[in-house]
Amino acid sequence: RTGIVQIPVVVHVVWNKEEEDISDAQIQSQIDVLNKDFRKSNSDISQVPSVWSNLTADLGIEFSLATKDPDGHPTSGITRTQTSVTSFTVDDKVKSKSSGGEDAWPADRYLNMWVCKLGGGLLGYAQFPGGPAETDGVVITYTGFGTTGTARPPFNEGRTATHEIGHWLDLYHIWGDELSFEDPCSRSDQVDDTPNQANENIGVPAFPHISCNNGPNGDMFMNYMDYVDDRCMVMFTQGQAVRVNACLEGSRSSFLT
Numbered sequence: 001r002t003g004i005v006q007i008p009v010v011v012h013v014v015w016n017k018e019e020e021d022i023s024d025a026q027i028q029s030q031i032d033v034l035n036k037d038f039r040k041s042n043s044d045i046s047q048v049p050s051v052w053s054n055l056t057a058d059l060g061i062e063f064s065l066a067t068k069d070p071d072g073h074p075t076s077g078i079t080r081t082q083t084s085v086t087s088f089t090v091d092d093k094v095k096s097k098s099s100g101g102e103d104a105w106p107a108d109r110y111l112n113m114w115v116c117k118l119g120g121g122l123l124g125y126a127q128f129p130g131g132p133a134e135t136d137g138v139v140i141t142y143t144g145f146g147t148t149g150t151a152r153p154p155f156n157e158g159r160t161a162t163h164e165i166g167h168w169l170d171l172y173h174i175w176g177d178e179l180s181f182e183d184p185c186s187r188s189d190q191v192d193d194t195p196n197q198a199n200e201n202i203g204v205p206a207f208p209h210i211s212c213n214n215g216p217n218g219d220m221f222m223n224y225m226d227y228v229d230d231r232c233m234v235m236f237t238q239g240q241a242v243r244v245n246a247c248l249e250g251s252r253s254s255f256l257t
């Protein structure tokens with residue numbers, strides 16, 4: 001692929017308590033993070049251990065709030081919906097008006113991002129490519145969205161959206177998502193340059209964290225597709241770029257102009 005892929009974004013703010021009706025500035029702060037992380041222009045990329053600095057990737061994707069709605073009329077790229085639902089979960093109710101949320105815009109032309117209160121400590125979730133258009137996109141909790149306003153540490157650097165959009169572009173968790181009764185080293189994220197890793201890392205790990213005989217360098221826990229705190233996740237790899245490009249040339253090719 002040559003050239004940068006431009007992704008128009010619509011942010012659906014679905015709110016019950018007033019504070020969940022996040023500001024335009026908070027939304028823009030999230031778009032700004034995405035435009036750094038997917039272009040490898042995030043300043044904290046310098047945290048990548050030198051053994052892996054040759055693997056860091058510019059995914060060549062840029063995001064901007066939509067300027068035209070599905071009918072071609074001018075828009076801010078933000079919808080705001082008051083709801084009686086006090087907290088949402090992974091059941092996709094936030095994705096339709098009839099269940100207290102807001103309907104998706106056409107998924108072949110927009111990345112739909114819903115921002116609402118998610119329950120149970122859930123920061124966000126995503127739909128992988130190939131699913132129904134009506135539920136396509138990512139959902140992020142209002143305390144883990146952007147870098148200002150209601151964003152709360154340690155999830156106030158916008159990385160939940162970076163991670164969920166990684167899934168939306170067909171990236172799997174870096175540890176392979178084994179089930180609890182399986183050998184934790186048995187599955188792969190289908191990417192060659194990420195070391196095989198047993199389980200997810202959380203918090204702020206120390207380098208190296210070794211598992212699955214992956215020494216001396218260990219887990220690539222500073223990858224966006226692990227589960228560490230926002231300030232610790234700083235890179236995609238060249239191998240992940242290959243998967244994302246296959247997605248953009250395949251099931252999400254409607255975004256290539």
Ligand code: ARG
Binds near residue numbers: 122160226228
């Ligand atoms: N789906 C994951 C969760 O809700 C997202 C993890 C994102 N991690 C982060 N540091 N922002 O737990």
Ligand code: ZN
Binds near residue numbers: 163164167173
């Ligand atoms: Zn995930």
Ligand code: CA
Binds near residue numbers: 178184185
């Ligand atoms: Ca694993």
